[in-house]
Amino acid sequence: MDLGLVGKVAFVAAASKGLGRAIAEEFAREGAKVVMCSRDEAAIGTAAREIAAATKGETLPVAADLSKKEDCERFINAGLEKFGRMDVLIVNAGGPPPGRFEELDEAAWDKAYQLTLMSAVRLVKLALPELKKTKGNVVFSTSTSVRQPTQYVALILSNALRAAVHGMLKTLSKDLGKDGIRVNAVQPGRVHTDRIDSLDADTAKRTGRSQEQVATGWHAQIPLGRYGDPREYAAAAVFLASERASYITGVSLQVDGGMLQAMF
Ligand SMILES: NC(=O)c1ccc[n+]([C@@H]2O[C@H](COP(=O)([O-])OP(=O)(O)OC[C@H]3O[C@@H](n4cnc5c(N)ncnc54)[C@H](OP(=O)(O)O)[C@@H]3O)[C@@H](O)[C@H]2O)c1
Structure with a gap:
């Protein structure tokens, strides 16, 4: 199947390792140019170089802390400066720390809010003018915990804030359809x-x-x-972001080896 990604530009947030890195590599394998960020300049530089070498693709590493507004801006602006367009935005970030409700103070909630919800708000806001030009799309990488939070009592920060992210993304999928912009999510179980x-x-x-x-x-x-293997997860994310998913929007696809027990 030709995913139609050759020459497209994909921005992948939080991509020095783990799920983000696997998604960045999959895009590069499909011929897309990839802008990728994480906080650690050396780590994101190494990941970008390795992906470029393995795929013969073009990558741009950007050091950015997604919990900070100015760093979100730097990530997006650096990519636009280098490649001149955006076709795909992958919204991803590091996970908030574990903790049960009674172990967490307000500072922990504030930090998680900036990292999980506000990074998503800011990245989409920055991306929208570009995605309107290209009729591009957004894929949020979230978690199956949105559907079944009770499995994770010690991940209440993630459970609460990712639910807000899902409220936003489903609403956006309705609002942005008129601009030709698709908005979807992939939800890892245990990758x-x-x-x-x-x-x-x-x-x-x-x-x-x-x-x-x-x-x-x-x-x-x-x-x-x-x-799961991160490459199995990346395949689902990249498919949703591709031309071949052109009639799919507002969907949340769990990639969890069947772990969720619910029908939907
Ligand atoms: N793996 C799973 O099965 C699973 C399941 C449910 C949810 N999730 C969620 O998916 C996300 C990615 O998970 P993962 O498994 O890929 O984790 P990971 O292997 O620990 O990788 C996290 C990535 O995020 C970057 N990062 C962390 N904080 C950042 C920040 N403030 N700004 C920019 N980049 C940041 C890290 O690089 P630096 O350290 O260089 O910043 C790294 O590249 C997390 O939110 C996690 O909670 C994962």
Whole structure:
């Protein structure tokens, strides 16, 4: 299947490793130019170089902390300056720290609000004038916790704020259809990244089990019996962002090996 991404420009937020990096690499493999950011300048530079070498594609690394307005602006402006257009925006960020409700103070909520909700608001706001020109699209990378937060009592920051992100993105999919802009989401269940390892380590500490026992417990809840590979996740995100998904908008696609039990 030709995804129609050759020569397109994709902006992938939070992409030095994990899900963002896998998505950036998949875009580059499909012939898109990729603008990618993370806070650590060396890490994002290395990731961009490695992806360019592996795919013979063009990548631009930008050091940016997505919880800060001026850094969101730098990410988007640097990419536009280099490549002159935007066809796809992948909204992604680092996850808020784990914690149960009674362990978290207002400062933790404020920080998570900036990182998870406001980064999404700001990136979309900055992207819209460009996406209107190209009739481009936005894919939000969120979490299956939006559908089933009770699985994660120690991730209340993520659960609460990602629900707000989903309210926004579903509303945007209606509002921006008239401009030819599609808005969709991919929701990872347990896709194996450093974040998943650190969450499993946190659960192990809280429950007196080993990290391996925690991971095995998760595998048992997943019909496909294992964590996902970031490349499996990236394939879904890149398809939704491609021309071949031209009649799909307002959709939230879980990529979770069947973990969610609900029908929808
Ligand atoms: N993996 C899963 O199955 C899963 C499931 C549900 C939800 N999620 C969510 O998906 C997102 C990505 O997860 P992941 O598994 O890919 O995590 P990861 O492997 O830890 O990667 C996180 C990426 O985000 C970047 N980052 C973190 N904070 C940032 C900030 N303030 N500004 C810019 N970049 C930032 C990191 O680079 P720097 O450190 O250089 O900034 C890194 O590139 C997280 O929000 C996570 O909670 C993941």
